[in-house]
Amino acid sequence: APAGHPAVPAPDGAHLIPAYPAAERAVRALAEAVSYARWRREAADPGKVPEYEDIDEKGAAALIEGHLARGQGLTLSTDQTCDLLARYGVHVHRALPAPAPDAAVAAARALGYPVALKATAPHLRHRADLGGVRLDLADEEQLRRAYTELTELFGPPGELRPVVQRMAPRGVDTVVRAVIDPAAGAVLSFGLAGAATQLLGDTAHRLIPVTDREAATLVRAVRTAPLLFGWRGSAPVDTPALEELLLRVSRLVDDHPEVVAVTLEPVVVAPHGLSVLGAAVRLAPPPARDDLGPRTLPAY
Template identity: 80%
Template sequence: MMSPSRARCGRRWLRGRRSRCWSCTSSSGESPRPCPLPAARGLPPRGGTSTTEAHPPSWVVPTLPHSPAGRDQYDGGAPAVVGGAHPPPLSASLERGDPHRPAERLPTTGSAEPPPTTQSTTRTASELPRIPAYPAAERAVRALAEAVKYAQWRRDAAEPGKVHEYEDIDESGAAAMIDGLLARGDGDPRGMSLAADEARELLGRYGIHVRPALPASGPDEGARAAERLGYPVALKTTAPHLRHRPDLGGVRLDLTDEEQLRRAYAELTEALGKPEELRPVVQAMAPRGVDTVVRAVIDPAAGAVLSFGLAGAASELLGDTAHRLIPVTDRDAQSVVRSIRTAPVLFGWRGAAPVDTAALEELLQRVSRLVDDHPEVAAVSLEPVVVATQGVSVLGASVRLAPPPARSDLGPRTLPAY
C-alpha cells in the first residue's frame, strides 16, 4: 500500500529506516531540495515557503523507525519533507494530534499508562444461547412448520372436544343383538361377519341408515325389486372380485323404467358371467355427491381407530386416509375430515357445490360411539358413503363381530399433552 508521503510526491523512493524522496534529498542525505511537484497535485510550488512550527503544512509526513522499540526511543528528528519545510518534533505532533499519525496509535516516551483491559467471561456450553442452525433454508422452514403443528396440537389438547350423546341411539338393544349373534356363532376367535340385513339392523340402532339393496337373481326378480324400491334404481354386482369396481362395468346407474333395467341386466350377465357368480342387487338411487369411505377397526397396539378418506384411488392407491383414536369428539371429527389431502373436493373444489360436511361429521361420531360402546364390534366398513349437498347416503356396509380382547388399560390410548 502506498504511503501518504509517496502519494503526495510520486517520485522514486529510498529504502531504509526513514522514507525520503530522491529528488527532495541530496546525495549525502543531509540538505533537502525543493520537490518539483506539479500544481495539479495540490502541493506548494518548488522551493515552498516555510511555515510556523505551530501549524505545520499538511504535506509534512513524519517518518518513524520500523521497529516498535525504535519508535519508543524516537524524540523527533528530520523526517522526510515535501515542499522544503521542517516539521516540529514528533512529540509535539502527537500531542497536537497530527492528522496523518493519530496519537492513540503511536506510543511516545513517558506516555500515560495503557488503558485497562477487560477480561472476557468464560461461559460453559450449557450457559451459551442455543441457536438452531440448518444447512438449507428449506429445512428451517420445515422445522418451523413442525413447531407450529406441535403448538396447535398442544392448544387442541388443552381444550378437548366432547362426545355427543344422541337420543336415538339404542345401546341396550344393540348389546342384546350382539350377544345373540355371538352365541349363535361357532366360537371362532377371529369373529364372524354379519349378513347385509344383520349389519343394516345393527347400524340402524345407532342412527346409521343404510340404503336397502334387494337381491335380483333374474330379470323378473330385479323388476319386482325395482317396483318395490321405486325408480330410478341402480343395478350392481356384489361378487367379492367385482365389489367397489365400477371401472369393470359391474354397476348400472339411473335406470328409470323396467325396460332399461332388463336391458342392463342382460348386458351385465353377458359381459361378466352368470347371475350366480355376480350376485346382482337392485338399490334405489342416492343423490349425487362425493363418494367417501368410513372404517373403524380394533388395532392390537393402538386400540380402536377410526379412518376416513375418499373412496376409490385416493384412499386405495395413494393412501390418502386420516385416522383418529376412538372415542372421537366433535373436534376430532372436524379435523379428520379436513386433514386428508383431497379434502378440497368436499368444500367446493373447482366451482363445485360444497357438500354437507356437518352430516358427515355426525356419521363419524355415531360409528365411533358404536365401536366404543361395544368392544365386540371388531370392524366396521361403510363404503361408499355418498356425501351430497344435503345429507349423506350409506350405500354399502359390513360389520365383523369378535370376542372382546383382554385389555389391562382402559380408555383411549392417546398421547398426553405435556
C-alpha cells in the same frame, strides 16, 4: 455459531438466537414450531363425545348378545347389519337381491325408480370402474337392458349376485372403517373411495372414542379432502353430516367392544346429507386388552 467460529456461552437468563445454514431449514423449523403450537391448543380443548337421543344402546347390546350366542365370531348378514347400525342412527340404503330379470323389476317397483343395478360378486364389489354398476335406470326397459348387459359381460346371475338399490343423490364417495388394532385398540379410519386413494394410501385414523373436534380434523386430514370442500368449482358436500356419521360409528364400537370391525362403503356425501350404500359388521368376543403401554397409532 457460524462455521469456523467457537460458540459463545450465553449469560445466565439469556436466550440464544437460533441460526441455520440454509433458509429452507429455518422455514422447516418454524413450520414445526407452528405445528407444535397448534397441537398444544388442540390438546387443551380436545372436544367432547356428543350424546344422541336416538341411540338405542340396550337394544344394540341385546342384538349383539343374540348373534354371538350362535357363534364365537361372525360377519352379520345384510339385514342384521342394517338392523344393528340403525340402533345407532346409521341407516343403510336397502339393496334387494335380483337373481333374475323379473326379480330385479319387482325390486325396482318396491323401491321406486330411478334405481341402480349392481353386481356384488367379490371381484366386482365396489369396483364401478370394471363396469359392474349401472346407474340412473329410470324404468323397466332400461333395467332389463342393463341386466342383460351385465350378464353378457360377466356371466350368469349366480356368479354376479346382482342387487337393485334406489338411486342416492350424487356426491363424493367415501369410506368409513373401524377396527380393533392389537397395539392401539379401537381405531376409526376415513378416506375417499376410489382406486387413486387406495393406491396412495390416503387414509386418516383416530383413536376411538372420537370427539367432535377429532371428527372434524379426521375429515380434513386426508390429502384428497379438497374434493369435499368445492375443489375446482364443484359443490361443497355436507361435511357436518359426515362428521356425525363418524361420531356415531365411534360410539357404536366404543359402547360395544364385541363389534370388532365396521366397514361403510361407499358413503356418498352429497351437498345435503349422505347415503350409506354398503355396510359390513363383524362381531367377536372382545379381544383381551392389558393396557400396559401407551396407546399409539401403528404405521399404516
